[in-house]
Amino acid sequence: MMKKSKQFWGFTILAIAIFVAIQFMISGGFLNNFYSNTLIFMAINIMLAVSLHLVIGITGQFSLGHAGFLAVGAYVSAIMTMKLDLPFFAAILIAGIAAALAGLVVGIPSLRLRGDYLAIATLGFAEIIRIIFMNMDYVGEAAGMQVTHLTTWTYTFICLFVTILVIVNFTNSRHGRACIAIRENEIAADAMGINTTYYKVLAFAIGSFFAGVAGALYAHNFYIIQPSNFGFLKSIDILIYVVLGGLGSLSGAIVATILLTIVSTFLQDYPETRMIIYSLVLIIVMLYRPKGLMGKMEFTDYLKMWMRPKGGSQHEQ
Amino acid sequence: MSNNVLLDVQSAGIQFGGLKAVSGFNMKINKGELVGLIGPNGAGKTTSFNLLTGVYVPTEGEIFFDGKKINGLPPFKVTRLGMSRTFQNIRLFDELSVLDNVKVAYHSLANDSVMSSIFRLPSYFKNEHEMENKAMEFLKIFELDKYKDETAKNLPYGKQRRLEIARALAANPDLLLLDEPAAGMNPFETKELMELIAFIRKQFGLTILLIEHDMNLVMGICERIYVLDHGVLLAEGSPEEIRNNPKVIEAYLGEEIV
Amino acid sequence: MEWLQQLINGISLGSIYALIALGYTMVYGIIKLINFAHGEVFMIGAFIGYISIAGWGLGFFPALLLSMTVCAVIGVVIERIAYKRLRNATRIAALITAIGVSLLIQNGVIYLRGAQPAAYPDVFANKSFNLFGAQISTQAILILSVSVVLMLILQFVVHKTKIGKAMRAVSYDAEAAKLMGINVDNTISATFAIGSALAGAAGVIFGIYYTKIDPLMGVIPGLKAFVAAVLGGIGIIPGAVAGGLVLGVVETVVSALGFSPWRDAAAFIILILILIFKPSGLFGKNTREKV
Numbered sequence: 001m002m003k004k005s006k007q008f009w010g011f012t013i014l015a016i017a018i019f020v021a022i023q024f025m026i027s028g029g030f031l032n033n034f035y036s037n038t039l040i041f042m043a044i045n046i047m048l049a050v051s052l053h054l055v056i057g058i059t060g061q062f063s064l065g066h067a068g069f070l071a072v073g074a075y076v077s078a079i080m081t082m083k084l085d086l087p088f089f090a091a092i093l094i095a096g097i098a099a100a101l102a103g104l105v106v107g108i109p110s111l112r113l114r115g116d117y118l119a120i121a122t123l124g125f126a127e128i129i130r131i132i133f134m135n136m137d138y139v140g141e142a143a144g145m146q147v148t149h150l151t152t153w154t155y156t157f158i159c160l161f162v163t164i165l166v167i168v169n170f171t172n173s174r175h176g177r178a179c180i181a182i183r184e185n186e187i188a189a190d191a192m193g194i195n196t197t198y199y200k201v202l203a204f205a206i207g208s209f210f211a212g213v214a215g216a217l218y219a220h221n222f223y224i225i226q227p228s229n230f231g232f233l234k235s236i237d238i239l240i241y242v243v244l245g246g247l248g249s250l251s252g253a254i255v256a257t258i259l260l261t262i263v264s265t266f267l268q269d270y271p272e273t274r275m276i277i278y279s280l281v282l283i284i285v286m287l288y289r290p291k292g293l294m295g296k297m298e299f300t301d302y303l304k305m306w307m308r309p310k311g312g313s314q315h316e317q
Numbered sequence: 318m319s320n321n322v323l324l325d326v327q328s329a330g331i332q333f334g335g336l337k338a339v340s341g342f343n344m345k346i347n348k349g350e351l352v353g354l355i356g357p358n359g360a361g362k363t364t365s366f367n368l369l370t371g372v373y374v375p376t377e378g379e380i381f382f383d384g385k386k387i388n389g390l391p392p393f394k395v396t397r398l399g400m401s402r403t404f405q406n407i408r409l410f411d412e413l414s415v416l417d418n419v420k421v422a423y424h425s426l427a428n429d430s431v432m433s434s435i436f437r438l439p440s441y442f443k444n445e446h447e448m449e450n451k452a453m454e455f456l457k458i459f460e461l462d463k464y465k466d467e468t469a470k471n472l473p474y475g476k477q478r479r480l481e482i483a484r485a486l487a488a489n490p491d492l493l494l495l496d497e498p499a500a501g502m503n504p505f506e507t508k509e510l511m512e513l514i515a516f517i518r519k520q521f522g523l524t525i526l527l528i529e530h531d532m533n534l535v536m537g538i539c540e541r542i543y544v545l546d547h548g549v550l551l552a553e554g555s556p557e558e559i560r561n562n563p564k565v566i567e568a569y570l571g572e573e574i575v
Numbered sequence: 576m577e578w579l580q581q582l583i584n585g586i587s588l589g590s591i592y593a594l595i596a597l598g599y600t601m602v603y604g605i606i607k608l609i610n611f612a613h614g615e616v617f618m619i620g621a622f623i624g625y626i627s628i629a630g631w632g633l634g635f636f637p638a639l640l641l642s643m644t645v646c647a648v649i650g651v652v653i654e655r656i657a658y659k660r661l662r663n664a665t666r667i668a669a670l671i672t673a674i675g676v677s678l679l680i681q682n683g684v685i686y687l688r689g690a691q692p693a694a695y696p697d698v699f700a701n702k703s704f705n706l707f708g709a710q711i712s713t714q715a716i717l718i719l720s721v722s723v724v725l726m727l728i729l730q731f732v733v734h735k736t737k738i739g740k741a742m743r744a745v746s747y748d749a750e751a752a753k754l755m756g757i758n759v760d761n762t763i764s765a766t767f768a769i770g771s772a773l774a775g776a777a778g779v780i781f782g783i784y785y786t787k788i789d790p791l792m793g794v795i796p797g798l799k800a801f802v803a804a805v806l807g808g809i810g811i812i813p814g815a816v817a818g819g820l821v822l823g824v825v826e827t828v829v830s831a832l833g834f835s836p837w838r839d840a841a842a843f844i845i846l847i848l849i850l851i852f853k854p855s856g857l858f859g860k861n862t863r864e865k866v
Contacts, residue, residue: 173434
């Protein structure tokens with residue numbers, strides 16, 4: 001068990017180092033607004049990717065509606081700060097809880113479905129969520145809602161750190177193993193005493209919680225939120241991060257998110273070109289490397305393989 | 318009814334659409350017995366297993382396990398009551414390591430909460446530690462301990478079958494259901510497996526119900542045998558009685574193995 | 576006679592959904608793929624109709640046939656390039672690829688001609704006549720008659736021709752069909768061709784009826800046609816027609832009752848209800864995984 005706490009401290013130290021370095025660069029004026037905004041945007045995308053990774057990569061439940069929970073988080077947090085004058089950190093927390101509740105409402109009925117039926121049902125739910133916001137006078141209908149800029153690098157980084165820590169710890173526990181067992185063989189998982197419905201819904205709710213937190217940061221980073229920000233395409237954006245990185249690999253999802261965020265920042269003024277590149281990447285990856293960049297491997301697996309003397313595994317027969 | 322009865326199936330059956338897959342199925346298994354369930358292809362053996370373990374909900378009859386009515390319970394609850402199984406077509410968690418496959422079965426016996434695993438509280442470490450030790454014990458019995466970090470799908474076929482039994486055993490059952498455990502094994506592997514089954518039965522005080530196609534094998538180790546044909550019970554008795562039962566001989570006539 | 580008017584509007588809309596839904600359902604029936612790019616084939620069909628009528632001065636029927644032909648070819652090309660390699664891949668990989676193809680076509684068209692909408696030319700004098708107090712336009716009649724004729728032709732092809740028999744055999748059991756000497760690859764291509772041709776026809780009809788088309792026009796009707804296919808029982812041809820008509824009528828009724836902002840939600844609510852309570856659809860049979 002020493003091994004696991006060592007990994008944890010390694011992760012924490014690395015995270016603090018990254019944070020301090022970037023904070024130093026921001027306050028020292030080495031990073032202008034454009035770059036620091038890109039970093040914040042990247043961190044939000046990583047939170048979205050990692051939270052979807054828990055649902056699709058770990059639990060194997062194919063959701064096409066992640067943007068719906070992002071929308072719930074964004075709108076709820078905006079209501080908290082703009083209408084109820086609550087402090088930002090409270091708004092972030094409430095946004096997460098609201099999105100998790102939405103995750104329960106969506107997950108409990110639809111997680112009985114499998115494969116592409118589940119995908120379509122979640123897509124439908126996300127569209128319904130969007131249409132609800134579009135028809136709510138209270139949040140400005142289709143025109144959207146003004147939001148103060150409150151998201152800072154510090155807030156974003158803390159949220160990102162907590163997201164990754166919670167999801168990694170969850171994954172590496174008996175609960176996470178239960179989720180992976182469901183992904184690998186649902187019938188066998190059930191036969192081994194795992195309450196499959198409970199774990200599917202739990203993974204969905206945790207994933208939605210962090211999508212909601214990401215939504216709070218997202219809303220307070222852009223001055224305005226509109227229902228059109230949270231359509232089907234946004235769900236696909238998040239899906240691409242997870243699929244490109246390798247379904248089941250958290251580090252893969254993070255790497256893919258960083259790469260694609262950089263690409264899309266450069267192509268900001270050419271949205272069609274960006275989407276053409278995205279879609280070609282998606283098709284080519286699925287046709288020629290369906291397991292994504294990293295398959296189900298993590299960075300730590302590569303490290304272990306690298307450090308282990310060769311001839312580690314042997315077969316008989 | 319003597320309380321020595323572990324499994325009591327009372328005219329259970331299931332209908333898919335208009336088709337009666339199994340009907341009027343009666344079976345009593347006493348604690349500590351090793352019972353065989355045989356029958357020609359398509360006789361409804363696996364369907365009966367699915368009825369017992371809650372994969373299918375019976376449309377008729379009742380099933381009692383250790384005195385508790387279990388029909389209608391989902392599979393995971395049946396498992397937690399003390400009945401676990403293997404599958405005819407191996408169903409391992411392919412991408413998990415051999416060790417983790419067994420640890421998954423230990424899942425419902427651990428008690429660390431989601432919160433304690435997220436915050437890495439002491440109960441998490443205690444439970445993980447226990448799970449790992451227990452799982453290693455089972456792997457040693459099945460001589461799989463040296464493959465513990467191997468991905469399950471990379472094991473050779475015979476070892477995958479063994480791992481599946483080890484996993485079923487880790488769920489701490491009173492009654493173990495084995496669905497064609499020797500399917501696809503060579504005679505030597507089969508013999509080894511049968512000795513292993515006899516060993517774990519004694520070691521863990523298990524009751525075992527097994528489906529098998531290989532008649533010699535069933536006749537060799539089972540104390541009592543049930544014969545299914547076309548979804549109904551054809552005969553029940555000791556291996557000797559079954560061997561001489563004209564109805565059984567008739568049902569198997571033309572089958573490749575007798 | 577307000578309700579009669581709404582019913583006719585609903586059936587007109589529904590028959591467009593039905594034509595698109597047929598392609599979804601046929602493709603799903605044969606290779607178990609939700610062809611997300613189907614809505615884009617519908618969009619291309621609308622644009623080809625637009626170019627041939629407004630640009631080349633063709634009449635309605637030649638434009639319809641041209642659009643159907645080009646769409647059939649495009650459907651087959653998509654299948655051969657993107658989907659054929661995925662026959663043995665996971666369902667999720669296939670679905671993601673289909674989403675990719677859909678995005679590629681949308682953005683490819685925007686890249687080539689811009690995102691601005693185009694106004695469909697009038698091919699028929701917009702006359703209407705009175706039936707029991709309801710105003711029925713010539714367009715509505717046109718939509719209905721073209722849809723009915725196409726569906727009858729489809730019914731004939733599926734049940735009376737060799738290729739139709741092959742399609743049914745492959746969708747029932749592709750392996751067995753192969754053993755019986757059926758060319759599975761060609762049969763699947765033919766299914767894509769027929770489905771895409773119907774989507775192309777739906778595109779032209781949509782353009783004429785709603786007079787405005789744009790590169791993203793396929794997204795929502797595509798999703799809704801898929802809902803229609805699920806509603807009728809995916810893989811079942813008459814189910815797709817029934818599902819399309821029901822959906823069209825429901826949407827029109829929701830709008831007529833004064834809830835038009837919620838019109839799009841209606842389709843998705845129907846989708847979710849049907850998936851939860853009867854995932855096999857109104858006409859489908861329940862199946863379950865073998866243990």
